[in-house]
Every structure is written in structure tokens, then in C-alpha cells.
Amino acid sequence: LRSVKNALDFPKLVAGAGAFEIAAHHHLVHDVKPTVKGRAKLGVQAFADALLIIPKCLAENSGFDLQDTLIKLQEAYQADT
Numbered sequence: 001l002r003s004v005k006n007a008l009d010f011p012k013l014v015a016g017a018g019a020f021e022i023a024a025h026h027h028l029v030h031d032v033k034p035t036v037k038g039r040a041k042l043g044v045q046a047f048a049d050a051l052l053i054i055p056k057c058l059a060e061n062s063g064f065d066l067q068d069t070l071i072k073l074q075e076a077y078q079a080d081t
Contacts, residue, residue, distance in 0.1 A: 018055030
């Protein structure tokens with residue numbers, strides 16, 4: 001009950017279900033990677049790709065197709081930004 005009261009008193013929301021990972025991946029690939037030089041670009045891309053494991057696991061555990069779900073999530077995020 002306290003969590004409901006806190007949600008009403010402080011109307012802030014922390015998105016879950018892989019939302020942060022999708023946003024962080026987008027930021028790393030589109031904002032950070034172009035500014036990095038040399039081999040570090042590979043590291044940024046590898047880390048960004050590793051962040052997608054959470055949404056992939058959630059999609060797989062829910063019985064959805066991994067690729068379709070990931071593409072829909074990324075497209076929805078890009079449409080909102």
C-alpha cells in the first residue's frame with residue numbers, strides 16, 4: 001500500500017521491462033559512438049549490444065519472437081524521441 005501512496009504523492013515513473021536498456025543502446029549507438037575514434041567504437045558497440053540482452057530475455061520468456069519484438073521496441077523508442 002505504501003508504494004501506491006508514494007506513486008500518487010510523487011508522480012514520477014521509472015520505466016521497466018527493458019526500457020532503460022533500449023534507451024541506453026540508442027544513446028550509445030547514435031550519440032556516443034560517432035564521437036569515439038578508433039577501436040573504442042567497437043567497445044561502445046559491443047556494450048550497447050550487450051544491453052539488449054535484458055529486452056531479449058524478457059521477450060523470449062514471454063513467448064514473443066526476439067527479432068520482431070526488438071525491432072518494434074527500437075522503432076517505438078525512435079518514434080518517441
